[in-house]
Amino acid sequence: MKSFNIYMTGVGGQGIGLLSEVLSKAFFKLGKNVKAVDTHGLAQRGGTVISQLRAGEIIFSPLISPHEADLVLSLERLETLRGIADMLKNGGKAIYYDAAFQTIDNRLGNDTYPTVTDLESVASKKDIKIIRVFRENLHDSRMQNIILLKELAHSDWIEGFTIELIDNILKEILSPKVYEKNEKLLKD
Amino acid sequence: MNQFARNLIRKDSWSDMMMGNYAVARAMFETGVRVATTYPGSPVPEIANAILTVPEDHRDLYFQYSTNEKVALEVAFGASINGHLSTVFFKSVGLNVAADSAIQLGLLNLIGGMVIILGDDPGAHSSQNEQDNRHFARQSYIPMFEPATPTEAYQMFKEAVKISRKYQAPVFMRLTTHVCHAKERIRFAEIPEHPSDWTSQFNRHNGPYLPITKDVFPLKKKALGRLEELEKYAEQCHFNKILSNAPTKAGIITSSMPILSLQENLLESGASIDILKLGFSYPWPKGKVLDFLKSHDEVLILEELDRILEQEIKSLAFDENIQCKIYVRKTGDDLMGELLPHRTWKILSDFWPALFPPKRKPEQELIVGKRVPQMCPGCGHRSAFHAIKKALPDGTITVGDIGCHSLGFFKPYFMGEALLSMGHSNGTGAGLSIRNKDRKVLTFIGDSTFFHAGIPGIINAIMNNHNMTLVIMENGTTAMTGHQPHAGTGEIGDKISIQKLLEAIGVKFLSRVDTYKQSELTQHIKDAMEFEGFAVVIASHPCMLKFTRIQRQKPNYKQHHVHIDQNICNKTYECIEKFGCPSFTKHNDGHVAINEDLCIGDGSCIQTCPVTAINHANKEDKK
Numbered sequence: 001m002k003s004f005n006i007y008m009t010g011v012g013g014q015g016i017g018l019l020s021e022v023l024s025k026a027f028f029k030l031g032k033n034v035k036a037v038d039t040h041g042l043a044q045r046g047g048t049v050i051s052q053l054r055a056g057e058i059i060f061s062p063l064i065s066p067h068e069a070d071l072v073l074s075l076e077r078l079e080t081l082r083g084i085a086d087m088l089k090n091g092g093k094a095i096y097y098d099a100a101f102q103t104i105d106n107r108l109g110n111d112t113y114p115t116v117t118d119l120e121s122v123a124s125k126k127d128i129k130i131i132r133v134f135r136e137n138l139h140d141s142r143m144q145n146i147i148l149l150k151e152l153a154h155s156d157w158i159e160g161f162t163i164e165l166i167d168n169i170l171k172e173i174l175s176p177k178v179y180e181k182n183e184k185l186l187k188d
Numbered sequence: 189m190n191q192f193a194r195n196l197i198r199k200d201s202w203s204d205m206m207m208g209n210y211a212v213a214r215a216m217f218e219t220g221v222r223v224a225t226t227y228p229g230s231p232v233p234e235i236a237n238a239i240l241t242v243p244e245d246h247r248d249l250y251f252q253y254s255t256n257e258k259v260a261l262e263v264a265f266g267a268s269i270n271g272h273l274s275t276v277f278f279k280s281v282g283l284n285v286a287a288d289s290a291i292q293l294g295l296l297n298l299i300g301g302m303v304i305i306l307g308d309d310p311g312a313h314s315s316q317n318e319q320d321n322r323h324f325a326r327q328s329y330i331p332m333f334e335p336a337t338p339t340e341a342y343q344m345f346k347e348a349v350k351i352s353r354k355y356q357a358p359v360f361m362r363l364t365t366h367v368c369h370a371k372e373r374i375r376f377a378e379i380p381e382h383p384s385d386w387t388s389q390f391n392r393h394n395g396p397y398l399p400i401t402k403d404v405f406p407l408k409k410k411a412l413g414r415l416e417e418l419e420k421y422a423e424q425c426h427f428n429k430i431l432s433n434a435p436t437k438a439g440i441i442t443s444s445m446p447i448l449s450l451q452e453n454l455l456e457s458g459a460s461i462d463i464l465k466l467g468f469s470y471p472w473p474k475g476k477v478l479d480f481l482k483s484h485d486e487v488l489i490l491e492e493l494d495r496i497l498e499q500e501i502k503s504l505a506f507d508e509n510i511q512c513k514i515y516v517r518k519t520g521d522d523l524m525g526e527l528l529p530h531r532t533w534k535i536l537s538d539f540w541p542a543l544f545p546p547k548r549k550p551e552q553e554l555i556v557g558k559r560v561p562q563m564c565p566g567c568g569h570r571s572a573f574h575a576i577k578k579a580l581p582d583g584t585i586t587v588g589d590i591g592c593h594s595l596g597f598f599k600p601y602f603m604g605e606a607l608l609s610m611g612h613s614n615g616t617g618a619g620l621s622i623r624n625k626d627r628k629v630l631t632f633i634g635d636s637t638f639f640h641a642g643i644p645g646i647i648n649a650i651m652n653n654h655n656m657t658l659v660i661m662e663n664g665t666t667a668m669t670g671h672q673p674h675a676g677t678g679e680i681g682d683k684i685s686i687q688k689l690l691e692a693i694g695v696k697f698l699s700r701v702d703t704y705k706q707s708e709l710t711q712h713i714k715d716a717m718e719f720e721g722f723a724v725v726i727a728s729h730p731c732m733l734k735f736t737r738i739q740r741q742k743p744n745y746k747q748h749h750v751h752i753d754q755n756i757c758n759k760t761y762e763c764i765e766k767f768g769c770p771s772f773t774k775h776n777d778g779h780v781a782i783n784e785d786l787c788i789g790d791g792s793c794i795q796t797c798p799v800t801a802i803n804h805a806n807k808e809d810k811k
Contacts, residue, residue, distance in 0.1 A: 011559070024205050024371055034205065036371040039313075040230060045595065045668070046770055047561035058455060061448035062370045065530040067550050078559065085554040099785055100773070103559045104599050107764040107774045111557035122554060140747075141785035172191070 003056030004158075005064045007087045010075030011101045012049045015145040018173075019073060020051035022149060025169045027055040030160045035062035048079055071157065075144055076101050081114050084122060084130075091127045095151050097144045098134040131155065146185050163187070193241035203375040208338035208368045211376075212277075212305065212361075213238035215345035216249060220382030221275050222300070223267035224251045225260040227640065228669035229279030230314035231368040232307035236277075237670070248384050253672055253680065256610070256640040257282035261304065262289050268300040269397060271389030273349065277305035280319050285610065285641065287324070293358040294329035294414075295407040297394050301352035303345065304330070306362045310445075310492050311526040313365050316590075316609070318524070320493040325360055325470040329411040331418045332360040332470040333427065334444040335367055339374050344427060344467065351421065357414055360470075364445050364492070366526065419471040427467025428476060433460045438540065439484035441477065441501065443469045446492050449532035456533075459543040466497070474504060481505055481512045488515040488539055492527045515539045560598050565771045566736070566790035568703040568729025569593045569661055573601040574767050574796060575706035576630070576659060576727070579713035583627040585620050589613040589642070591634030592668045592731075593661040600768045604632055611641025618645070618654040628717055629656040636666035636674040638686060649722045650694055657716040660686060662728040671734045690724055697723035704729055704792050736788050748789025749782055749805050756801035767796040 006023060010016045020038055027034040036053040052064045069087040072094040074080035080096040088094060098116065105111040116132060123130040133151045138144065153163045163186060170182050195202060196210075197217050206214070213235050216224060226236050239251050250267075254260035257278040264276035276286075283290060283306055290304070309315040325332040333348050335341040341363060348359040396403050422428055442450060443466040454461060464480045466472050481487055481501075489498045498516040505514055517523065518538050525531070530547070537544040563570045573596045580586075588594050588604020589612065596603040606616055617631035633642045638660060649656065666672040673679035676686055690698055697719040701709045709727060716723035739745055749771075757780065764772045764780060771787035772780050782805075794802045 012561070013564075028205050028373060034372065036205075037366055037369050038207075038371075040234065040369055045561040045564060045592065046559075048559045060451040060455070061529055062372070063366065063449075063528055065528065078556065081554070082556040085556050101770065101783065101786065102773050103557060104562065104768060104770070105557055107768075107772060108599065109774075175190075 003054045003059055004071070005069045006053040006055075006071045006073060007064055007069035007083055008051040008053070008073045009079040009083045010049055011079060012046050013142075014049070014075040014099070015142050016049045016051050016075065019075070019145045019148065020053060021173055022166060022169050023053055025173070026158075026161055026165055027053070029165065029169070033057060033059050035059045037062040048082065072096075073148060073152065075099055075148060077116070077119065078103065078114055081119055081122065084119075084126065084128060088126070088128060093129045093157055094123065095131045095133065095148060095155065097148045098132050099141070099144055140181070143182060143185055146182050150186055189243060189246065190241060192238075193243075193246075196238060197242055197246060197379070199379050201376060201378050203373060205371050206338060206374045207234065207371045208335075208341045208363065209234035210238045211338045211342035211374050212345050212363075214376055215342045216275060217247070218377060218379050219346055219349040220273060220380075221249055221349070222272035222386075223264060223274040224249060225254050225263045225274070225276045227254055227257045227260050227278055227282060227285075228666050228672040229257075229282050229307065230669060231309060231365040232277050232279060232305060232363065233669045233672065234368070235305070236672070248382070253674070255675055257286040258289055261286040264302055264304075265289065265293065265298070268298040268302040269296070269390055269394065270300065271387065272300040273302075273353070274300060275303045275305060278307065280306060280308045280315055280321055281317065281609065282307075283321055283324060284319075290324070290330075291328050292399065295399070295411050296397060297356045298352065298358055299356055299389060299394050301349055301356070302358045303348045303352055304358055304360050305345075306360060307368060308362055308364045310364055316607070318493060320496070321360075321362055322470065322496050323494065325362075326496075329415055330358050330360050331415070331468070332362055334362050334467060334469045336443075336445050336447050336465075336467070337367065338370050338372050340427070340467065341367055342374055342376070347425075347427065347468075351418070355414055355417065357418075362444070364526075366445060415471050419474065422468050422471055422473035423475050425468045425473070427465075428473050429465055429467075430480070431463040431465060436460050436462055437485040438462070439464060439480055439487040440490050441466065441480065441487060441497065442490040443467070443497065444492060446490050446527040446532060449527050449529040450490060450536075452529045453533050453536055453544065457544050459540070461540075461543075469497070472497070472500070477501060477504065478508060478510070481508075481510045481514070484512055486513040486515065486539075488536070490517075490527070490532070490535065493523060495523065561595055562598070562768075562770050563592060563595050564733045565769055565786050566732035566788045566792060567592070568663055568727075568732065568792075569596065570767065570769060571706055571729065571792045572659070572661060572703040572709060572727040573603050575703065575709040576713050577601065577603065577766075579710045579717065580630065581628055581717065584717075585627055585629050587613045587617045587620065587629065587631040589631075589633045589637050590668075591637055591661070592663070593632055593634055596632070600765060609641075610637050611643075611645055614642065614645030614649050614654075614656075614658060617656045617658070618649055618652065621654050621656045624655075630713075630717070631656060631658045632661055633658065634667075635660065635662040635664065635676050635686060636672075639675045639684070646690070646695075646724075647693060653721050655721055657713065657719075657723045657725065659713070660724065660726045660728075662686065662726055663731040664728075665731045665734055667731045667733065671731065687726060695724050696721060698726075699724075700726040700728060702729055703727045704790075706792075706795055732788065732790060747784070749784050749787035750789060750791055750793060750802050751805040752780055752782060753801045753803065754779060756799055758799050758801075760798055762796055762798055763793055763802065767793055769793055
């Protein structure tokens with residue numbers, strides 16, 4: 001009966017929009033009621049960008065309350081930590097693409113940037129299953145979201161969310177040229 | 189035309205996941221809107237993006253980006269009194285710009301119909317405040333719809349058109365950020381035939397359209413009479429409805445987005461509380477509200493932002509001597525920000541703790557450092573701030589304006605220390621410069637804002653010979669809201685040259701420089717600051733985000749980047765502490781490296797390194 005809440009996060013320009021588009025279409029195709037909402041505007045300039053998606057039988061608000069996300073999908077390490085700390089429920093799940101984008105305060109030495117171990121220890125304290133993905137020599141950083149989606153399909157954490165389904169949706173929403181590149185990566 | 193555009197104008201009924209802003213664009217095609225205008229601003233710019241996916245020869249809808257919201261509203265008004273259904277949309281504070289004309293609309297007969305879409309921003313996600321434009325409906329006698337979901341935005345726009353045409357009145361549709369950007373499945377209706385008719389129907393006898401003194405009272409009387417009629421409509425409008433599981437003695441009156449939070453909370457608690465939802469929220473139905481108050485023992489008024497319904501409904505209850513207990517939000521904190529589900533729970537729990545037991549706030553065991561927005565890698569504004577800072581005498585006061593360059597206020601530049609609104613900088617700067625012998629004043633403005641509301645402040649500075657320097661941060665687009673054209677881009681009509689315009693209005697010190705030429709820019713600013721009187725430097729560089737996106741479309745695109753020679757780098761950190769490009773990464777051992785995901789190889793940082801440790805990764809990139 002309870003809804004399934006996905007909190008997607010990253011840094012402006014990383015392609016969170018596509019991630020959320022694929023997932024909302026996927027739930028739609030799987031016959032679930034979906035509500036979603038993306039960040040637009042100012043935050044996209046190098047700030048934290050989030051997308052929220054809620055699927056289930058009865059959904060009113062597209063917005064997830066703090067600590068009520070079942071799944072965090074993230075494209076950046078620090079934002080993964082933020083998503084886990086602020087939004088993920090205890091015992092929830094997370095997959096993150098391990099891109100590391102320091103903040104100005106990290107570079108100025110006012111804040112320390114988290115390590116992979118920091119993330120794992122926070123996850124274990126909150127009983128969170130966490131998967132890290134990373135691809136060496138990915139020639140286009142805007143395709144990190146495809147790697148993440150691929151891992152999500154392999155995890156079997158969402159019933160019916162398969163590589164074929166992702167492929168169908170990408171074909172629907174991308175221009176043929178962009179689709180071709182993404183398809184290659186999805187199926188390699 | 190892509191699939192999205194084909195869907196937007198397809199004649200038959202269909203359904204898909206759709207964002208609120210896009211759904212509104214579809215509603216425009218269904219209702220046969222003839223003229224749509226805007227000035228870009230979050231949260232509504234995607235309405236224009238949607239319309240523009242349909243090529244001009246495939247739509248009988250004329251669309252324009254106007255120079256500012258006031259002009260946009262006037263264009264829509266002109267079209268409407270010429271018999272054409274029109275709509276204008278802009279962000280919350282855009283209404284302040286348009287207000288001088290908007291305030292008149294409620295008094296007039298808009299024969300073609302006109303819907304004004306407001307993008308309010310509770311939570312101030314991308315605005316300088318969270319002003320509540322429901323006030324303006326009251327002030328201007330203009331009726332208002334308030335959708336809570338994308339589906340309602342689509343449906344209410346269609347209803348707003350109907351009402352506008354029936355009463356020949358302007359109608360507001362007030363969207364909020366998370367209605368604009370929410371996505372859900374929407375079933376769209378067919379597009380009926382709207383025969384193309386561009387016959388000019390303007391006739392002064394439909395007016396009067398000019399508020400000469402003798403007409404002020406008759407016009408106002410008519411406007412007030414129209415509101416009375418609309419209140420009758422409100423009583424039977426199906427967007428004002430009672431949602432009830434089982435008859436109870438507790439009720440809630442609400443409107444717009446908070447109803448979703450409320451419904452989530454009712455679902456979670458299992459409580460049965462009747463809801464009166466006001467989708468057509470001004471003028472609201474007195475009879476329906478009165479009946480609701482009379483049939484319940486206690487009623488909470490749940491609204492977002494200001495206490496508008498609270499005060500109006502309490503005043504009705506006082507007049508009618510209603511015995512029902514009326515609850516309103518308890519604290520000032522509840523008047524700020526969005527009423528998200530967990531915040532709504534807290535309000536409900538203030539009044540019905542048994543049904544909504546107070547929740548303990550989860551302990552924040554982990555504080556994660558903030559990520560403030562920054563200028564993009566390669567941004568010309570960064571080079572400009574870096575170069576300008578070197579030219580400023582101690583104590584210089586810098587005044588910013590709206591746009592991407594507002595980000596200059598953040599670390600490490602701290603430039604643009606005062607900001608009111610679009611185009612304010614030269615008025616504010618002028619005030620700061622009056623009889624100010626101690627400190628210099630430097631103002632900024634972007635190119636789109638220059639055309640929007642910047643020109644009067646500049647003319648004022650020339651007219652009164654204010655002693656200050658203006659830097660025009662010209663990036664050739666309206667960057668912050670998503671690269672919309674403006675009068676100076678040449679994408680619509682002939683390009684208007686800012687430089688020629690300033691020459692023509694008599695700016696005595698005027699120069700122009702590409703911001704990547706940082707030492708030249710520093711010198712230009714020094715000269716300008718020494719000039720007695722009003723001086724202007726146009727600091728120009730194309731928006732690199734837009735430029736890079738275009739480059740990436742090209743078949744042989746290769747991402748370039750710079751490289752730091754670790755043997756030369758002496759760790760003075762000029763690159764990260766002063767220039768501040770996000771493409772630099774500082775590692776724990778103190779060495780600085782390039783994040784190749786972010787770096788675009790523009791090379792604007794190369795000149796900032798005192799020991800020239802930074803260079804293009806490939807030699808041939810230099811050109």
